[in-house]
Amino acid sequence: MTVGRRVRRIRTERGISQEALAGAVGVHRTYLGGVERGERNLTLRSVERLADRLGVPVRELIGDGPEG
Amino acid sequence: MTVGRRVRRIRTERGISQEALAGAVGVHRTYLGGVERGERNLTLRSVERLADRLGVPVRELIGDGPEG
Numbered sequence: 691m692t693v694g695r696r697v698r699r700i701r702t703e704r705g706i707s708q709e710a711l712a713g714a715v716g717v718h719r720t721y722l723g724g725v726e727r728g729e730r731n732l733t734l735r736s737v738e739r740l741a742d743r744l745g746v747p748v749r750e751l752i753g754d755g756p757e758g
Numbered sequence: 759m760t761v762g763r764r765v766r767r768i769r770t771e772r773g774i775s776q777e778a779l780a781g782a783v784g785v786h787r788t789y790l791g792g793v794e795r796g797e798r799n800l801t802l803r804s805v806e807r808l809a810d811r812l813g814v815p816v817r818e819l820i821g822d823g824p825e826g
Binding site: 734735737748 | 761799800802805816
């Protein structure tokens with residue numbers, strides 16, 4: 691599962707809207723949509739901010755294998 | 759420990775020179791030096807290439823906590 695799909699899964703499990711999560715990490719909602727579709731090559735700092743806001747360790751967002 | 763320090767530790771454990779690793783992942787040696795000093799905000803694809811070349815899972819390079 692890509693980082694983006696994990697972000698979407700955890701975000702929806704926690705009932706956080708795309709708008710709210712995007713705002714919390716300082717990106718536009720459409721950018722986050724691209725992240726969740728696996729269209730963005732995130733930096734580690736972005737992943738850290740997302741993990742922090744979702745309340746999960748970075749490792750929970752990072753899998754092994756090529757990012758889809 | 760930051761991603762950069764883990765890259766350095768694993769690289770030196772495996773006796774791989776900075777030059778060789780940089781070449782294998784398609785970056786300049788000085789760029790890799792900056793990575794190992796924690797001065798670079800790596801993208802996930804760069805981390806994947808490094809992990810792949812070092813023969814470790816991505817998770818072994820990614821810790822939890824802010825990247826120093």
